[in-house]
Structure formats: structure tokens, C-alpha cells
Amino acid sequence: MTGTERRDKIIERIRSSKTPVSGSALAECCEVSRQVIVQDIALIRAAGYDIISTHRGYILNAPHTVNRTFKVRHTDERMEEELCSIVDLGGCVVNVIVNHRVYGRMKAELGIRSRRNVMEFLQGIQSGKSSPLKNITSDYHYHMVEADCEKTLDMIEETLREKEFLVETRG
Incomplete structure (x- = not known):
């Protein structure tokens, strides 16, 4: 190390x-x-x-942050685009969560806050060490995203929607 x-x-x-x-x-x-x-x-x-x-x-002594959980879906080929879309707007991808029909809720901490972190994460996936959790739930997954303010989260949400990553939930 x-x-x-x-x-x-x-x-x-x-x-x-x-x-x-x-x-x-x-x-x-x-x-x-x-x-x-x-x-x-x-x-x-x-x-x-x-x-x-x-x-x-x-x-x-960390600054005040806010967070929001987004339900998203994409292929492996678009994973980098999704993660970079979030960090480029000032967000941190805190974790990934999937709801498996047999195993239940599974969560992994990510802490991806920069393009460097995105590349390190993708290298780990591409090395064969593991595969993305989203692959066990037909690409559906959730990300808790942390940012400095609600306006930043709103921009991230809009970008995810525009790029068709966001899964609109009925509420």
C-alpha cells in the first residue's frame, strides 16, 4: 500500500x-x-x-452534507458514464444497494467521489475480482448520493434522468 x-x-x-x-x-x-x-x-x-x-x-470535522437515494438501471458498458455523471456534478456515490428476491437487501459501501475513484472501482471490476451487484437484479440498483446541498442533488437527478439512468418510481 x-x-x-x-x-x-x-x-x-x-x-x-x-x-x-x-x-x-x-x-x-x-x-x-x-x-x-x-x-x-x-x-x-x-x-x-x-x-x-x-x-x-x-x-x-466534515462539512454539512445532504443525501438522496436514486433508483437506477444501466448496462455494464454505461457504468463509467453513470458514475462520472454523479461525481462531475459534485456528488459522492456513497453506496450501491440491490434488493435480491432470495437474498434480500444487499449493500456495499463505495465512497466514489472523483473520477480517480471511478477508475479505481472500474479497474477492480474489470480485473475479475468481482462483478457489479446490479448484475444479479437485471441491472436495477440504488445509489445513495451525498452532496453539499439539495440543488446539487437536483442537478444530479436531472442528469440521471436525461441520460436515462434514473428509474422513475411511482409514489
Whole structure:
């Protein structure tokens, strides 16, 4: 794991935790010393993240965000277009959810917030490590998308509709 990958993992671990994450826990999960974590936290702060140290561990002072869940459908060939449409407008694809008729609800955390993340995700799929969850539900799936404001989510929704990814639900 490179230093950049480790710092991305640290940010994601702190961001996804509901409680402070200790330096020891981060060191163990990244298989490095606590001192390396302290140095990484300094670099993460220098990159603009507001990481707060408490006596119980690190927390991320994240800006306020809103989220919306979209029901979408597309082929494997259009997966990149769908994900880039979301991140290019400032959204983060938090997860993917499918409702399987036998196994029930299945969810996977994604955290895709940039084109780089999209490419890394697609490389993982294309390497044969796994296949998209949508493939077990005739391409139907849900994405929880996070953004800075409702206006951004509205733009994402409209783009998904225009590109015919959005599945209109009766309500």
C-alpha cells in the first residue's frame, strides 16, 4: 500500500466512524506504526482536511452534507458514464444497494467521489475480482448520493434522468 492509498484509507476510516478512531486502531488497520499514523495525520491536515485530535482518537470535522437515494438501471458498458455523471456534478456515490428476491437487501459501501475513484472501482471490476451487484437484479440498483446541498442533488437527478439512468418510481 502506498502512502497516498494509506492516507485515503485513514480518511475513509475516520469519516465512516461514528466514534473517534484511535491512532492505534488506524496503525493496526494500515499495518504501520502509530508514529507513521501521526505523520500521515499531519499530511492529511496539510491537504485541507479538518482532522481533530481528541483524547479518544481522531474525528473528521466534515462539512454539512445532504443525501438522496436514486433508483437506477444501466448496462455494464454505461457504468463509467453513470458514475462520472454523479461525481462531475459534485456528488459522492456513497453506496450501491440491490434488493435480491432470495437474498434480500444487499449493500456495499463505495465512497466514489472523483473520477480517480471511478477508475479505481472500474479497474477492480474489470480485473475479475468481482462483478457489479446490479448484475444479479437485471441491472436495477440504488445509489445513495451525498452532496453539499439539495440543488446539487437536483442537478444530479436531472442528469440521471436525461441520460436515462434514473428509474422513475411511482409514489
